[in-house]
Amino acid sequence: MTTTALPLPAELPTTTATVVGNYPTYAAAQHAVDHLSDRGFPVQHVTIVGVDLRLVETVTGRLTVPRAALAGAGGGAWIGLLAGAMLALFTTAAWPAVVAVAVLGGAVWGAVMAAVAHAATRGRRDFASHRRLAAARYHLAVATDHADDANRLLTQHAEVMQYTWYPS
Known part of the structure; x- marks a missing residue:
C-alpha cells in the first residue's frame, strides 16, 4: 500500500489517502467500489484517481x-x-x-x-472529431484510517471473483 496526499472533493478537507489497488479500466475500479459498498464499507472515504491522463481525439471524417x-x-x-x-x-x-x-x-x-x-x-x-480524456490506469485510494479494511475486502473479492486486481 502506498500512502499519499490526494485532494478530495471541495466539500471535504484534504486528507492522507492510501492507494489500495490499481485497475486497468474505470469500470474495474468502479466495480471494486461497488463491491466495497455491498460489504458495508463507508465508500465516502474512497476516491478513484485516473493516472497518466491523455487526450484522445478520434477523427470521424472530412468537414x-x-x-x-x-x-x-x-x-x-x-x-x-x-x-x-x-x-x-x-x-x-x-x-x-x-x-x-x-x-x-x-x-x-x-x-x-x-x-x-x-x-x-x-x-x-477541415475535419470532424470527438475528444475524450483517457487514463492509462485507475488508482483506488482510501482514507488511510480505512485502508486496512478496504484492502482486506478487495483481497477477498479478487480471490472469489478471480478479478484482475493489482495491489499497490
Whole structure:
C-alpha cells in the first residue's frame, strides 16, 4: 500500500489517502467500489484517481461547408422544434403550422450559422472529431484510517471473483 496526499472533493478537507489497488479500466475500479459498498464499507472515504491522463481525439471524417451546414441544420431544427412546441402552447393559431415554421426557421438559421462558422476557419480545421480524456490506469485510494479494511475486502473479492486486481 502506498500512502499519499490526494485532494478530495471541495466539500471535504484534504486528507492522507492510501492507494489500495490499481485497475486497468474505470469500470474495474468502479466495480471494486461497488463491491466495497455491498460489504458495508463507508465508500465516502474512497476516491478513484485516473493516472497518466491523455487526450484522445478520434477523427470521424472530412468537414466541408455543406457538411457543416447540414449538421447545423439538424441542431437548428431541434431548437426550432422546442421553440415551436412552446409557442404552440400559447397560441390560438393552428399549432402544427406554428411548429413547422419554427422547425424550418431553426433549420435555416442553424445551417447558415454553422456554414459561416466553418468558412471562417479558412481550412485550418477541415475535419470532424470527438475528444475524450483517457487514463492509462485507475488508482483506488482510501482514507488511510480505512485502508486496512478496504484492502482486506478487495483481497477477498479478487480471490472469489478471480478479478484482475493489482495491489499497490
